[in-house]
Amino acid sequence: MIDANLLRDNPDVIKASQRARGASESLVDDAVAADVSWRKALTDFETLRAEQNAKAKLVSSADKDSRAALIAEGQELATRVKAAEQLAAEAQTKLDEIIWQIENVVLAGVPSGGEDDYVVIREEGTKPTFNFELRDHVALGELLDVIDIERGAKISGSRFYFLKGWGARLELALMNMALDQAAQAGFTALITPTLVKPSVMAGTGFLGAHSDEIYYLPADDLYLTGTSEVALAGYHSDEIIDLSEGPLRYAGWSTCYRREAGSGGRDTRGILRVHQFNKLEMFSYIKPEDSEVEHQKLLAWQEQMLQKCELPYRVIDTAAGDLGSSAARKYDAEAWVPSQETYRELTSTSNCTTYQARRLNVRYRKENGKTATAATLNGTLATTRWLVAILENHQQEDGSVRIPVALRPYLGGAEVISPKQKN
RNA sequence: GGAGAAUUCGCCUAGUGGCCUAUGGCGCCAGCUUGGAAAGUUGGUUGGGUGCAAGCCCUCGGGGGUUCGAAUCCCCCAUUCUCCGCCA
Structure with a gap:
């Protein structure tokens, strides 16, 4: 608001x-x-x-x-x-x-325009070149026996999948690495509820124009969250929080559920766009005057993760027309996806200034003793989708995939996932 | 799922229709005291809305009702606890 x-x-x-x-x-x-x-x-x-x-x-x-x-x-x-x-x-x-219909006031410097009017801030890393016929993540997933899309569809329908063997371990490794990094940066880990009340869903601004994207359980009047941001933002609702020692930072892990109702036939192949995935999300409660600095920090932490995964990526400053209603500014980091020869979003970080906190009634006490609305920011640190970029960018001619060095400690020291290998 | 109990200003707590503008304690803040502290002592300490302001209005888990008047009586809901039942 x-x-x-x-x-x-x-x-x-x-x-x-x-x-x-x-x-x-x-x-x-x-x-x-x-x-x-x-x-x-x-x-x-x-x-x-x-x-x-x-x-x-x-x-x-x-x-x-x-x-x-x-x-x-x-x-x-x-x-x-x-x-x-x-x-x-x-x-x-x-x-x-x-x-409540009026959207957050965009910050100065945000590019105007719509979805295609983003500004590329920087490109990092080197796009891989392959002197062999590259495989997309679906082919790799099958060859390595790490992603089972067919059986996912059998059990739950399209856009569902099983992560299997090294695929399952790779996701957990990624999440653990992200969690370690977040903890070192001062984030408190939270495993959040994924079913929330209507008031919380509305408060975080997700029940607006895109409410058909959300799973709803009428028998219980509960919504399945598409991101732990919902629970993280609701965590301190109706509270006066203490920001005198600095911001409150949480790293929320949860499974995320999205109906993908508006996405039509887009990204139907593979696990790029699915109904259920896991995500580690950073969330900061901070004094409004510090929010823009915090936004840069969140982005830096995201880039740190991408670099640990040895992924080529670019950072874009999203145009005003493509911002969510709560966001005053949003940066996306997009990783190179070789099979599509394009960049795809792996992380997104939004500065919601006081908009979301005002809806949820999150305040802090200023030095003069008065209360004021806090600012909130969020940003992705790891999701299941990262596996797409990791598998494709690090594939080798025989179909094996080289594991990024930073991830190896989380996978028992394994350096490569090979087609013949079973775990 | 059933039965019962509870929910008061950070925490604990008093309060069963008007003197509640909510009691007392703990904690916290400030003053006095002290070389400094502790103890003692005095005062302050829920938030929100509106208004230039003085002020006024709201706030005893949430919503509704009864009443000239509700923390207090009635109804609905939420949460917590206890017991019973069921169950991955």
Whole structure:
């Protein structure tokens, strides 16, 4: 949710942001008007309520004669108060409906435009060249007996899979390496619930336009989360957290569930886009003024992981129109996928400034003792999808895959995954 | 799934219709005291909304109701605990 004070003092800033996103500008005018109506209705109600409170207080000390009259007055006031309260509540509902639709104010420097208007910040690593016919991760997965897509479909349908043998171990190794790195950087590990209440899902901003992407369990009124970000953001909801010793950083591990309803026939081959995968997610609660520095740190940690996996990648600054509603800025790191001869997203990090925290009511105490809304940031540190890039980039002519050096300690020292090898 | 109990300002706790503008303790903050501390002592200490401000309104797990008036009475929901039942 955007800052109501900003809406009152400087609606043009919000309009400019909406424009950059290609979102509705008139929504801002509607919100300003609704805000004025609400405050008027609220004042009316509170004035009447004050009168009612004062009258009610007189009753107990009144003598018999005036008592009956006071009670009659009180009865009359009570109906007026009820009506005024109703109006105020309606005005607030209307304001909420509008204000919740306004997306986060994008930060200065974010490229304007849509999905294809990203700016490439840098490219790192060397793309591999193969003097043999390269295999894609599906072929490698079959050859090495590490990914079983056929049986995944048999059990659960398309976009499901089994990770098997070294494939399963590779994913756990990757997650462990990421977790170690995160712990060294001061993150607290959290294994999070993957079923959450509607209020939490709404608070994190995932129940908006893309709610059909989310699995829902009607029998229990619970949502399956597509990222542990949901649980991590909800973790401190309705709390006043202590940021005096620095930011609170969590590394949340969870399985993630996505319906992929909008993705049509895209990426149907392999495990690039699946309904279920695992992810280690970084999440920071921080003072708003430090959020942009933290964002760079999250990105640096992501790049560190990509480098440990010896993957060629590039970093892009996502355009305003392609930001999620909570994000004020987003960087994606995309790894080179040889079989597709293109870069594919492996990590994403968003600075949600105070937008998400305001919805979830996460505050901290400033040095002057006042409370203020915290800022939240998130960023991927490892996902199942990384296996695609690792397998493809490190494949060798005989179909074996060289294990990146940094990962070997997590795989019992193994240096290569070979077709003939069983574990 | 069934039965019972509980939920009060960071923690514990008093409070069964108006004097609750919520008691007391612990913790924390500040003052006094001290060479400095401890002890002692005095004061402060839930948050939110609105308003230029004084102020006013809301906040006793959440929502609704009864009443002139609700922490207190009624209903629904959530969470926790105990017991029973079932179960990977």
